[in-house]
Structures are given as structure tokens and as C-alpha cells.
Amino acid sequence: MRFLLLFSRQGKLRLQKWFTPLTDREKKKVIRDMMMLVLARPARSCNFLQWRDLKIVYKRWYASLYFCAGLEDHDNELLALEVLHRYVELLDKYFGNVCELDIIFNFEKAYFILDEFLMEGEILETSKVAVGVSLEEADTLQEGEAKEAWRPLSAGAC
Amino acid sequence: MPAPIRLRELIRTIRTARTQAEEREMIQKECAAIRSSFREEDNTYRCRNVAKLLYMHMLGYPAHFGQLECLKLIASQKFTDKRIGYLGAMLLLDERQDVHLLMTNCIKNDLNHSTQYVQGLALCTLGCMGSSEMCRDLAGEVEKLLKTSNSYLRKKAALCAVHVIRKVPELMEMFLPATKNLLSEKNHGVLHTSVVLLTEMCERSPDMLAHFRKLVPQLVRILKNLIMSGYSPEHDVSGISDPFLQVRILRLLRILGKGDDDSSEAMNDILAQVATNTETSKNVGNAILYETVLTIMDIKSESGLRVLAINILGRFLLNNDKNIRYVALTSLLKTVQTDHNAVQRHRSTIVDCLKDLDVSIKRRAMELSFALVNGNNIRGMMKELLYFLDSCDPEFKADCASGVFLAAEKYAPSKRWHIDTIMRVLTTAGSYVRDDSVPNLIQLITNSVEMHAYTVQRLYKALLDDISQQPLVQVASWCIGEYGDLLVSGQCEEEEPIQVTEDEVLDVLEGLLVSNLSTPVTRGYALTAIMKLSTRFTSVNRIKKVVSIYGSSIDVELQQRAVEYNALFKKYDHMRPALLERMPIMEKTASNGPTEIVQTNGETEPSVVEAKHPPPVTQPTNQANDLLDLLGGNDVVPVIQNTVSTKPASAGGELLDLLGDLSLSGGTSPAPAPSVPTSQPSFFLDGLTSQPLFNDIAAAGIPPMTAYNKNGLKIDFTFERANPNPNIAVITIHASNSTEADMTDFVFQAAVPKTFQLQLLSPSSNVVPALNQGTVTQVIRVLNPQKQQLRMRIKLTYTHKGSAVQDLAEVNNFPPQSWQ
Numbered sequence: 001m002r003f004l005l006l007f008s009r010q011g012k013l014r015l016q017k018w019f020t021p022l023t024d025r026e027k028k029k030v031i032r033d034m035m036m037l038v039l040a041r042p043a044r045s046c047n048f049l050q051w052r053d054l055k056i057v058y059k060r061w062y063a064s065l066y067f068c069a070g071l072e073d074h075d076n077e078l079l080a081l082e083v084l085h086r087y088v089e090l091l092d093k094y095f096g097n098v099c100e101l102d103i104i105f106n107f108e109k110a111y112f113i114l115d116e117f118l119m120e121g122e123i124l125e126t127s128k129v130a131v132g133v134s135l136e137e138a139d140t141l142q143e144g145e146a147k148e149a150w151r152p153l154s155a156g157a158c
Numbered sequence: 159m160p161a162p163i164r165l166r167e168l169i170r171t172i173r174t175a176r177t178q179a180e181e182r183e184m185i186q187k188e189c190a191a192i193r194s195s196f197r198e199e200d201n202t203y204r205c206r207n208v209a210k211l212l213y214m215h216m217l218g219y220p221a222h223f224g225q226l227e228c229l230k231l232i233a234s235q236k237f238t239d240k241r242i243g244y245l246g247a248m249l250l251l252d253e254r255q256d257v258h259l260l261m262t263n264c265i266k267n268d269l270n271h272s273t274q275y276v277q278g279l280a281l282c283t284l285g286c287m288g289s290s291e292m293c294r295d296l297a298g299e300v301e302k303l304l305k306t307s308n309s310y311l312r313k314k315a316a317l318c319a320v321h322v323i324r325k326v327p328e329l330m331e332m333f334l335p336a337t338k339n340l341l342s343e344k345n346h347g348v349l350h351t352s353v354v355l356l357t358e359m360c361e362r363s364p365d366m367l368a369h370f371r372k373l374v375p376q377l378v379r380i381l382k383n384l385i386m387s388g389y390s391p392e393h394d395v396s397g398i399s400d401p402f403l404q405v406r407i408l409r410l411l412r413i414l415g416k417g418d419d420d421s422s423e424a425m426n427d428i429l430a431q432v433a434t435n436t437e438t439s440k441n442v443g444n445a446i447l448y449e450t451v452l453t454i455m456d457i458k459s460e461s462g463l464r465v466l467a468i469n470i471l472g473r474f475l476l477n478n479d480k481n482i483r484y485v486a487l488t489s490l491l492k493t494v495q496t497d498h499n500a501v502q503r504h505r506s507t508i509v510d511c512l513k514d515l516d517v518s519i520k521r522r523a524m525e526l527s528f529a530l531v532n533g534n535n536i537r538g539m540m541k542e543l544l545y546f547l548d549s550c551d552p553e554f555k556a557d558c559a560s561g562v563f564l565a566a567e568k569y570a571p572s573k574r575w576h577i578d579t580i581m582r583v584l585t586t587a588g589s590y591v592r593d594d595s596v597p598n599l600i601q602l603i604t605n606s607v608e609m610h611a612y613t614v615q616r617l618y619k620a621l622l623d624d625i626s627q628q629p630l631v632q633v634a635s636w637c638i639g640e641y642g643d644l645l646v647s648g649q650c651e652e653e654e655p656i657q658v659t660e661d662e663v664l665d666v667l668e669g670l671l672v673s674n675l676s677t678p679v680t681r682g683y684a685l686t687a688i689m690k691l692s693t694r695f696t697s698v699n700r701i702k703k704v705v706s707i708y709g710s711s712i713d714v715e716l717q718q719r720a721v722e723y724n725a726l727f728k729k730y731d732h733m734r735p736a737l738l739e740r741m742p743i744m745e746k747t748a749s750n751g752p753t754e755i756v757q758t759n760g761e762t763e764p765s766v767v768e769a770k771h772p773p774p775v776t777q778p779t780n781q782a783n784d785l786l787d788l789l790g791g792n793d794v795v796p797v798i799q800n801t802v803s804t805k806p807a808s809a810g811g812e813l814l815d816l817l818g819d820l821s822l823s824g825g826t827s828p829a830p831a832p833s834v835p836t837s838q839p840s841f842f843l844d845g846l847t848s849q850p851l852f853n854d855i856a857a858a859g860i861p862p863m864t865a866y867n868k869n870g871l872k873i874d875f876t877f878e879r880a881n882p883n884p885n886i887a888v889i890t891i892h893a894s895n896s897t898e899a900d901m902t903d904f905v906f907q908a909a910v911p912k913t914f915q916l917q918l919l920s921p922s923s924n925v926v927p928a929l930n931q932g933t934v935t936q937v938i939r940v941l942n943p944q945k946q947q948l949r950m951r952i953k954l955t956y957t958h959k960g961s962a963v964q965d966l967a968e969v970n971n972f973p974p975q976s977w978q
Contacts, residue, residue, distance in 0.1 A: 046480035078445035125347040
């Protein structure tokens with residue numbers, strides 16, 4: 001996988017993960033192109049399209065949020081759909097019935113979850129349970145620090 | 159200074175902004191606050207501020223002033239700080255900023271931290287944006303962690319190692335020992351990432367690949383366990399156990415089995431098992447099947463298995479799910495070359511996909527359909543494809559039209575069918591046809607001698623209907639110009655001849671000239687067509703009038719043409735019939751290459767009387783040159799020709815590159831003197847001086863010579879002087895082969911210095927038989943107006959005993975009689 005983007009129907013970016021180094025300009029171009037291509041697709045079309053030398057896989061969840069991934073030639077597109085699905089499940093489990101607002105207000109958590117699931121464009125952990133456990137323990141660490149400092153902060157120090 | 163606002167609050171505030179300007183104002187205000195907070199070096203709120211900065215960065219605002227703050231967070235002792243700091247580093251920093259190197263030490267320390275989650279953060283960041291320098295510094299640490307028993311760290315270290323290898327391939331060796339027992343892990347996360355690491359190493363190094371082949375049995379075992387094992391809630395996806403791992407293993411098996419009989423054999427069973435037992439009701443099962451099919455096709459599988467794979471793809475084609483149909487078409491496209499017959503069986507399903515509503519599927523189906531066209535199914539397929547061309551979206555039309563032309567050219571069952579097909583494309587998708595198709599079509603029509611009358615009639619009728627599609631109009635006007643006489647004489651065997659008068663034809667052509675729909679190029683075609691008709695029609699006066707009107711046209715190109723045609727009427731009327739004669743048959747060397755004009759044997763070359771009054775030889779050739787440009791379409795005539803091999807005739811350009819400073823008299827080199835145009839003169843000079851091509855060989859007593867003798871290949875030159883033009887030497891090469899193996903795909907190319915001009919004719923064959931059993935002959939004509947010493951550089955390519963051979967040589971030992 002080369003990149004993973006989450007954006008809304010209105011063209012607002014919610015998450016961007018790049019697995020290859022690109023300049024800011026190149027990143028902006030990719031984001032623009034993806035939004036243009038994906039948002040223009042009619043409903044009920046197939047979830048794949050070709051863009052430059054990459055295979056693009058996209059899926060719409062929660063009525064208005066698009067998940068879009070850029071794959072290399074040797075990546076399995078059908079499996080990529082499963083990867084996107086798994087990420088959604090992880091988000092769902094963590095936030096409990098997740099919706100777009102959760103991802104907007106807790107974007108850093110969305111990144112933490114992603115980083116426990118994917119790395120270097122590949123799957124890091126195939127077990128939902130294992131990912132959940134690591135996230136919980138990491139969050140506990142954070143809460144522990146917050147309690148030590150006697151600050152009435154929530155699980156995010158922000 | 160009041161505490162900086164919290165992240166959530168900022169997000170809420172920004173979302174209330176109703177306009178872009180309002181949002182920008184809020185952002186600027188907050189950035190200012192954050193900047194002053196950073197200046198105060200406040201540890202407490204740094205984390206919060208950086209988080210806010212990251213949010214604003216995601217909205218598209220610049221955030222580079224936070225880069226150093228991220229580093230400070232990373233260096234902090236608190237996990238909370240580190241978490242945000244590392245995230246910031248991954249979002250804001252990359253290898254292009256020198257700042258990132260400052261992280262190296264922090265990461266090194268954190269890789270050895272006591273808390274595994276800190277170590278995890280460090281590995282993640284290194285694996286995400288680590289530059290080559292960082293990777294070099296820290297590879298040792300990663301390798302250490304790859305050997306740990308902590309599976310949480312081990313899996314992260316594995317993917318981090320993948321990143322290191324991608325950045326610094328030379329370090330791959332260092333991870334080899336750690337891979338020894340990676341596959342004996344029980345933890346799926348470690349297994350999966352290990353397979354990824356092994357895949358990466360095998361893809362990059364053939365040695366590694368050979369080394370890891372011994373893992374095939376182990377991989378097969380793991381895969382088998384996954385399939386046979388019962389329900390495992392942790393890894394289950396719709397009833398399948400860890401599909402992600404299964405797919406990855408299948409991919410590694412593909413790489414290991416490719417080209418290796420033993421490994422392929424070891425996998426046959428498990429592949430068959432997966433292919434038959436996987437549940438296909440959900441996408442996940444099909445994902446596994448898809449990967450299995452790809453693997454079966456790539457390794458040396460037995461034919462039964464291959465048939466199974468293609469059948470799976472065939473079933474995919476009938477699946478309701480669009481994604482699966484798309485994936486099937488993509489895979490079939492990959493396999494159509496190697497398993498053509500098997501794919502042919504599914505042809506009707508594929509053709510049905512042309513009617514699918516989905517754009518991606520249509521495109522794949524179109525590509526695959528063209529790949530499946532062959533001599534047997536051409537009629538049926540073409541019907542479907544033409545129907546598709548009619549109804550498809552504009553984005554497909556250009557590609558489809560080109561595909562139709564290519565297919566028609568290769569497999570046309572009859573010339574009439576071919577012309578009809580072309581007509582259909584031009585009339586239905588005429589404006590989407592590529593520009594380079596026009597000269598190709600013209601050349602095709604020229605060569606179908608018996609169809610000229612039919613073609614021009616149909617084109618004329620099409621023009622009457624519609625003059626908006628430029629490629630159609632261009633081809634039609636060219637044809638009318640060439641074959642207008644056939645049109646008015648009413649001879650047509652193929653269909654009912656129409657009654658057309660000369661005036662009607664000229665009306666149509668003049669209509670093109672004045673119409674707003676015609677592009678300048680089309681107008682050029684029309685004017686030239688009218689001019690050509692002056693030798694075929696009787697109403698010359700009308701044509702003269704039209705031509706003279708355009709002598710003052712605003713369009714420079716039209717004006718120039720008209721002026722020159724006028725001159726042709728006035729001063730060179732005697733040359734007019736010859737110059738405007740029917741075009742000879744053009745020989746095509748490659749289906750997509752530029753056309754070139756070659757005098758063929760027996761072609762009635764006009765016996766043009768040599769110019770009586772003394773304009774220098776260059777002047778008529780100037781006009782002839784222009785005419786040739788106009789008449790022949792666009793591509794310039796390269797003089798160097800390769801016929802039997804399918805290399806495009808732009809070999810002139812190639813040779814220029816390869817043969818160095820001996821420039822060719824091909825169309826690509828600039829004319830040596832301003833008045834002598836490039837390649838055409840040798841053609842026209844011959845014509846104008848009424849040379850039949852193959853002269854009687856009045857051997858002027860020039861001795862033959864051996865030009866090349868190496869590796870068993872001997873090339874002799876024999877000379878004839880082309881009477882009566884003493885400037886042209888005709889050289890015949892005789893290539894013989896004294897080795898025991900034939901030399902096939904034999905191509906002879908030659909280049910001469912600038913002051914010469916050279917023409918290569920077709921060789922007798924491209925196989926030089928072994929043991930001197932025969933020779934390949936080829937004729938070269940060299941024009942040497944300045945009587946300079948003849949030098950030549952030759953290039954030979956051929957296949958001998960399975961390997962391609964190429965050689966360059968200079969020939970300097972020409973006998974003086976050949977050029978004096």
C-alpha cells in the first residue's frame with residue numbers, strides 16, 4: 001500500500017497516512033486527484049479504479065466518509081477491501097459505534113489505532129483482539145501519567 | 159499567560175466558522191498563541207499545542223514551526239508526550255529536512271526503553287519515515303529486536319526491517335540470521351510480518367530467494383493448518399481463519415515457486431485444496447481465491463491446476479459482485495498471452511461485460527476483447543466491438559478506434575470487409591480517431607488497388623452526409639483527389655455505382671475549403687485534392703480559378719500551397735501530369751511505424767522528360783518535395799529501410815544515434831545545403847531522370863570486394879553503375895554464413911557521410927543459411943554527386959544459436975571506380 005486517506009463527502013481530509021516519501025506538493029496533488037476521482041464515481045460502481053500506475057481502492061462508510069487506499073500492482077485489491085473493513089472495525093470497537101465526528105475530534109487516536117494495525121503499508125497484526133489490547137494498555141499508561149500529575153485530564157492529555 | 163485551549167475546544171471552535179476567511183482568522187490567532195507558548199518553553203502544555211498544530215496541519219495550514227517542538231516531546235520522559243511527539247514527527251517531518259536526523263538519538267534510546275510501548279513507538283516512527291542515514295545508524299537495534307521473544311516488539315521490528323531494507327538494500331544481509339526461526343512463531347502478527355519480510359528479501363535478491371526455497375514445506379504446513387483448523391475467534395473473518403496471513407503466504411509461495419519445478423510441485427496439493435475448499439460467498443473468500451489463481455498462473459503448475467484457475471476466473475466473471483468481475487478481467491488480461499486458448503473459452507462472457515454499466519469493468523473488458531481477437535473470431539468480435547464503439551463513453555472511443563484498426567489490419571478476412579470496417583469507424587467515431595490513423599488508413603486504401611472505386615464512392619457518400627468529423631474528411635478528400643476519375647466514371651464492382659459529375663465533386667471539395675467545421679489541416683487536404691483532380695478531370699479552368707483564389711488566403715499554409723500550384727499551372731505545366739500522377743503502392747514495414755514510399759518493381763514510373771530549360775536540379779525537387787509532403791501525409795520518408803524484420807522504418811533515426819558521426823541522408827538529418835531537401839530527392843531524382851529502378855546491369859568492370867568477414871559471416875559487395883546517371887552506384891551485398899548454424903533475423907543497415915545519399919532496398923530474405931548453402935542479397939543505391947570517396951558504416955544484427963549478435967563495422971576499402 002502506498003497511502004491511505006480518509007475524507008468526507010465535502011472534500012475535507014480526516015486522515016492521511018503515507019507509506020512512501022513524497023513532497024508536500026505531491027501529497028496535495030494526490031489528495032486532490034483522489035477526491036476528484038472518488039467523489040465523482042456513481043453509486044453502486046465497482047470499488048476499484050486505475051490512476052497512474054496505481055490501483056485505487058475506495059469504500060464509503062458512515063454515509064459521508066470515504067476510505068481510499070493506493071495500491072501497487074502486486075497488491076491484492078479484494079484483500080485491500082478487507083483491510084479497510086478491518087480498520088473500520090477497529091475504530092468501531094475503540095470508540096463504540098463510531099461516526100465521523102469521533103474521528104474528527106479524536107484524530108490522534110485514529111492515527112494511534114492505524115499505527116497498531118498497519119506499518120510500512122503492510123498489516124502489522126491480524127488479530128482484532130491483539131490490537132485492542134495494545135491500545136488499551138497504551139491508553140492506561142497515559143492515564144497513569146495523568147493521575148500521577150494529579151491533573152483532572154481525560155485519557156487524552158490534550 | 160492563560161492556559162492554552164484544549165484540542166477538542168479548538169476543533170469545535172474552528173468548525174463553527176462559516177467561511178474560509180473566518181476559519182483562516184481563527185487559525186492564525188491560535189497559531190500566534192501557540193508560537194508564544196512555544197517560546198516560553200512550557201513543558202506542561204507543549205503536548206496540547208503540538209496536537210492542535212497537527213489538526214491545523216491536516217486542514218492544510220503550514221505547521222513547520224512545530225517541528226522542533228515534536229523533537230522536544232519525543233525527548234520527554236512522559237509516554238503521553240512521546241506519543242504525540244512521534245505522531246508529529248511522522249506527519250510533519252520527513253527525510254528532506256535535516257532536522258529529522260536529530261531524532262536519531264532519541265529513537266535509539268527509546269528502542270532500548272523499558273516500556274514496550276515506547277519501544278513500539280520508536281520502531282513505528284523509524285519504519286514510517288526513517289531516512290537512509292537513520293536506518294544505517296539504527297539497523298543494529300532493529301536487528302536485535304527482531305530476535306526478541308516479545309511478539310509485540312518482534313512483529314514491529316520485522317516491518318521496520320522491511321523499511322530499512324527498502325531504504326538501504328545493502329543492509330539486507332544483516333537480517334538474515336534473525337530470520338532463522340521466524341516461521342516457527344505461533345503468534346499470527348509475527349508470522350504475518352515475517353512472511354512480509356521474507357517476501358521483501360526474496361524479491362530483492364536471487365540468492366536470498368534460492369536460500370529461502372527450503373521454507374516451502376514449512377509455509378505449506380502453516381497454510382494447511384490455517385485451512386484445516388477450527389474456528390478461532392481471534393482471527394476469524396466471515397468463517398475464514400486469518401485470510402490476511404493466508405494471502406501473504408500464497409504470495410510468498412508464488413515467488414518461491416516461480417521457475418522452480420521442485421517447489422512448484424511441493425505446492426500443487428495445497429493450492430488445489432485452497433482453490434476447491436474456500437468459501438466463496440463473501441468477498442474475503444474470493445480474495446483468497448484470487449491470490450491462489452495468481453499463484454497458480456505464475457508457478458510451474460500442472461495443467462490441470464491451470465485449467466482450474468482459469469475456470470475460477472470464469473466463474474468470477476459471472477459473479478454478481480462488480481469488484482470480483484473487475485478483478486477477473488484484470489487477471490485474465492495478465493494470462494491471455496500465456497493461456498490464450500483457455501481464456502478464449504470465456505470469450506462470450508467477456509464480450510458481455512462490454513455492456514456492463516460500470517466504467518472500470520468496461521475498460522478492462524475492452525482491453526481483453528482486443529487481446530482475444532484472432533483470425534477465427536474476427537467477424538463476430540468486430541461486430542460486438544463496433545457496437546461498443548457506437549455506444550460507449552467518449553473516453554473510450556479513441557482507444558477503441560485504434561484497437562479496431564489494429565485488429566482489422568491483422569485479421570481482415572477480405573479487403574472489402576476491411577474497408578467497410580474502417581468506414582464504419584470513421585463515420586461513427588470519426589472525431590475521436592487518432593491523428594496518426596489518417597496516414598495509416600490512406601496507405602491501406604492505396605494498397606487495396608481493386609477497391610479504389612468502391613472506397614472512393616463510399617467516402618464520397620459519407621462526405622455528403624457529414625463533414626464535421628475531421629479524420630473522415632481528410633481521408634475522404636485524399637481519396638477523392640486520387641481516385642476522382644473512378645468516381646465520375648461510375649465504375650464500381652462492389653456496389654451500385656452512383657452518378658456523380660465533376661462539378662458535383664468539386665462542389666463538395668470547395669465546400670470543405672470554406673466550411674467553418676474544417677480545420678486548417680483539412681483545408682490543406684482539400685486544396686491538394688482539388689489540384690490533383692486537374693489531371694483527372696476535364697474542368698481544369700474551374701480548378702485553376704479555385705487555386706488562384708487561395709493564393710491570397712490568410713492561412714499561410716493554404717496560401718503557399720495555392721501559390722505553388724499556380725506556379726505549376728503557369729510555368730511547369732508540362733510537369734504537372736507527372737507530379738500529380740497516381741501514388742504508387744506504399745510498403746509498410748511495421749503496423750504502427752511510419753509509412754514510407756518505395757519504388758516497387760514494375761511500378762509505372764512516369765517517364766518524365768528531363769527539364770528542358772535549365773532550372774537547377776534542386777528547384778523542381780523543391781516543389782516535388784513539398785508535394786510529397788502534402789500528398790504523403792505527414793511522415794517524412796526515411797531512406798534507410800528495414801523490410802523483412804518488423805523494425806519501424808525510423809531506423810534512420812536509430813542509426814544516427816548508433817553510428818555516430820557518419821550522418822545519414824535520412825529524413826531526420828538536416829539538409830546539408832539549403833536548396834537540397836533531405837531524403838526525397840533520391841526518389842524523385844530517379845523519377846525525373848526517368849530511371850527504371852533495376853537497370854540492366856552493365857557491369858562497368860568494377861571489381862567486387864569483401865566488406866566484412868567476421869565470426870563466420872562474410873559480406874561481399876558487387877558493383878554496378880546505374881546508367882546513364884554516373885552519380886549513382888548500385889551495390890549488391892551478398893551475405894554468406896560459414897558456421898554450422900543458420901543466422902536468423904538477419905538485418906543489414908548502412909550509413910554514409912553527409913554528402914552522400916543512400917537507398918536500401920528489400921533483402922532477399924532474413925535467414926543466412928549455414929555452411930554457405932545460400933546467400934542473402936540486398937541492393938544499395940548510393941548517390942554521390944560530389945564524387946567524394948565512398949565510406950560506409952554498417953551494422954549487422956542477427957540471431958545465431960539462440961543468442962542475439964550485433965556488430966558495427968566501417969567499410970573503407972571501396973574500389974576507386976565505384977565512386978569516381
